Structure formats: structure tokens, C-alpha cells
Amino acid sequence: MKVEIVTPVGVKFSGEAAGVRAPGALGELGILPGHRTMMAALRTGVCIVAVPEKDPLHLVIDAGYVHVTDGKNVTITTELCEGWQDIDAAVARVDQEKATAALSAIKDDISTLLWQARRHDLDLAETRLRVAASKS
Amino acid sequence: MPSLKNIRRRIASVKSTRQITRAMKLVAAAKLRRAQERLVQLRPYAARIAQMIAELASGTDATAHPLLAQRPPKRTLLLLLTSDRGLAGAFNSNVNKAALNWILEHKDQRDHIELRVVGKKGRDFFKARKFEIGHVYTDVLNQVTLERATGIGREVVAAYVDGNFDEVYVVCNVFKSAIAQNARIDRLLPLTPEDHDHNASTLDDTLFEPTKKHVLDAILPMDIHVQLYRYLLESVASEMGARMTSMDAATKNANDLMSRLTLQYNRARQSIITTELTEITSGAEALKG
Numbered sequence: 526m527k528v529e530i531v532t533p534v535g536v537k538f539s540g541e542a543a544g545v546r547a548p549g550a551l552g553e554l555g556i557l558p559g560h561r562t563m564m565a566a567l568r569t570g571v572c573i574v575a576v577p578e579k580d581p582l583h584l585v586i587d588a589g590y591v592h593v594t595d596g597k598n599v600t601i602t603t604e605l606c607e608g609w610q611d612i613d614a615a616v617a618r619v620d621q622e623k624a625t626a627a628l629s630a631i632k633d634d635i636s637t638l639l640w641q642a643r644r645h646d647l648d649l650a651e652t653r654l655r656v657a658a659s660k661s
Numbered sequence: 662m663p664s665l666k667n668i669r670r671r672i673a674s675v676k677s678t679r680q681i682t683r684a685m686k687l688v689a690a691a692k693l694r695r696a697q698e699r700l701v702q703l704r705p706y707a708a709r710i711a712q713m714i715a716e717l718a719s720g721t722d723a724t725a726h727p728l729l730a731q732r733p734p735k736r737t738l739l740l741l742l743t744s745d746r747g748l749a750g751a752f753n754s755n756v757n758k759a760a761l762n763w764i765l766e767h768k769d770q771r772d773h774i775e776l777r778v779v780g781k782k783g784r785d786f787f788k789a790r791k792f793e794i795g796h797v798y799t800d801v802l803n804q805v806t807l808e809r810a811t812g813i814g815r816e817v818v819a820a821y822v823d824g825n826f827d828e829v830y831v832v833c834n835v836f837k838s839a840i841a842q843n844a845r846i847d848r849l850l851p852l853t854p855e856d857h858d859h860n861a862s863t864l865d866d867t868l869f870e871p872t873k874k875h876v877l878d879a880i881l882p883m884d885i886h887v888q889l890y891r892y893l894l895e896s897v898a899s900e901m902g903a904r905m906t907s908m909d910a911a912t913k914n915a916n917d918l919m920s921r922l923t924l925q926y927n928r929a930r931q932s933i934i935t936t937e938l939t940e941i942t943s944g945a946e947a948l949k950g
Contacts, residue, residue, distance in 0.1 A: 565870035566879035
């Protein structure tokens, strides 16, 4: 099946794949050829693209959605997509510490915009570290 | 007539000014190209989101989602995009005037119009006119990133969803060419999906994961972010285009001024030589006699 990952800075990945695992809003989504037509919201997390005859590709994905059509076309539209080559693990670690500190400083109201923003920073930093460690 | 030394000094100063304006023009040209490249890269992504929203919205009740629901416009947020630096022709005054006119025109029909400003130039313009400014974002246009646009977008969406505003407008420059930038006022919220033929929908048999509302919740803010990002990039392109043109004009003016000063310098020098020659010949004549 054909997988395409579109971001604001261009098409990040386009090619054949045996399957995709994407971070759905409510849990992991596994997409294989022949999947029924689907639209799913995504959250920050790791997306794994199984490229034939190569190591599976680990990518950081930010908020977005995945659209499956005809059982063979998968389009992921996301605000951010990074491979391990794009990630500076040292920067990600600093971001992680900053976000953790900021989150523990906000104790009372966890529904605020600020809290959500810091939580998102933390998720993104942790996902980056995971992908950086996978190196594939 | 100014002395030779004075003219020489002026020529040197005009020359160094020309060097600066020429460098600014080249830098602006490079930044303009980069902004345009990013606009091109953004296109497929923006188009995909716009199309998806059109399809999703055509099948749902428009009032189903707060970002789509039309409310009577009582409280308005005006987001003005300007730059931090001047020397860019009419770039900033274009949008400042457009925003001012819009406010004066609409303030009688609204209970409240809040102004939020990106860039120091817009802030200074409205501060000088004693307007109240809700929030100022600086250092945005010199380093436009999607993250920055997303940050501003989140704040705007949150204020809108909380009911602080019934509509959000953006006042910005739209890039036409290096010599033409148009001020434009666009409504950002509530979103107006593009018209879509419902029969052509590809979503009839679609499974929504987890629900259609979740998917809309995910996509609509993405659209706001991408639109803001596009407006910011358009503004950068316009700013750089305007700066390029005005710095080009400044370089030309410096050239004109230099050739005029050089002419003046040569004339002054010639007249000194002529005077000296006359003095020498008349002295020689006097000795002969």
C-alpha cells in the first residue's frame, strides 16, 4: 500500500509500505493493506512505517489525522514529522526537563491552556527521545 | 560654494549609506525567496486540510462545532500583523491604516473590539493613538515558525471557545509582488469551510476513529494554525518585498546624489585651478611689463 506523510514543510515520506502503526487519539492504530476506509485523529507519538526489505521507519508525529482510502492509500497529515536524523537528543532531554519542571510547578489547575501546552511539550520531548534511541 | 574638503566628506558618507542600503536590499531579496519557498512547501498540506474540512463540514450541522458556529458578532478580536523593524516602504502603515479604518467603521455595531498586535510597529502606531492593546507579540516576523503560529493560534482559539469573542479577524499584508503588497482583512473565526458538493463526498462509508467529532476537533485547530502560519509567511514575504523595493530606490538615490556631488566637486576643483592659472599668468604679465 502507498503511504504519504504530509507536513507544513513538505511531504516527509512517500512510498510503498507493508503496514503502518500510528498513535491514534485513543490508542495505537495498526493499518494493514485492505483496511476499510477510515479517518482517525492522531496524538503526539511514534509512527512506525514498515518499509519492505528495510528496517521499519520510526517517526515522531505531532497532532494530525490519518486517512485511509480504497484499502491501499494511507495519508497522514500532521503538523510535525521527524526521523531520528532530525532530532538532537541533548536538546530533547533539556526540553523534557524544562517541561517536567514547568508541569510540577502548575499544581492546581490541570485544565488550563498553559498546562496543556507544557504537557504537549513533554510528550513531544519524550517521543523524540524514544525515536532518537531507536535510530531507524 | 562648499569647500572641496566638505564635498569630499559628503561623497564618502553617501557612499557608505549606499553600501548599507545595497546590503539590506540583497538580504531582503534572500529572505523573500526563502519565505516564498516555505509558502510553496505549505501548499499541499494547507489544501489537504481545507478540502477535508469542506467534506467533513458539508455532512454535519454547522452549529455542531464551536469553531464553525456563527454567533451574532458582538465582541470582536482583531489580530494585526506588522513587523518589528521599519525601512520597509509602506508595509506597516498599510496594515495599520486598514486596521484603524476597520475599527472606526465597525465599532458602533460591536460591543467591544479587542486589538492584539504582532510586531512593534503596529504597537507603536496604536499606542500613539491611545488605543488599548490586548496583547503584543514581538520577534515573530524575523523568525516565523509553525510553532510560533501554533502558539498564537492556541491562545486565539481558547479565547474564542471560552466565549470572549464571537469572531476573529486578521489584518495583514498579502504578497503580490516585490512592488505590490495589499493590506487584507480576513475572518479567521468562525471558520468558513469551502463550498463542497455533498454528493461528491468520499466520506460516506468512512469509519471515524474514535468519532467524527474527535476528528473535527483535531482538524479544525490545525486549519487555524496553518492559516495563521500562512498569514505570517505572507507578511514576511511582503515585508521583504517592500524592503527590497525601498532599499533599491534608496540605492538609486544615493547613486544620483553621488554623481551630482562628484560633478560639484570637479567644478569646484576646476574653478580653483582656473583661478590659480589666471593668477600665475597675470603675475607673469606684470613682471614682463
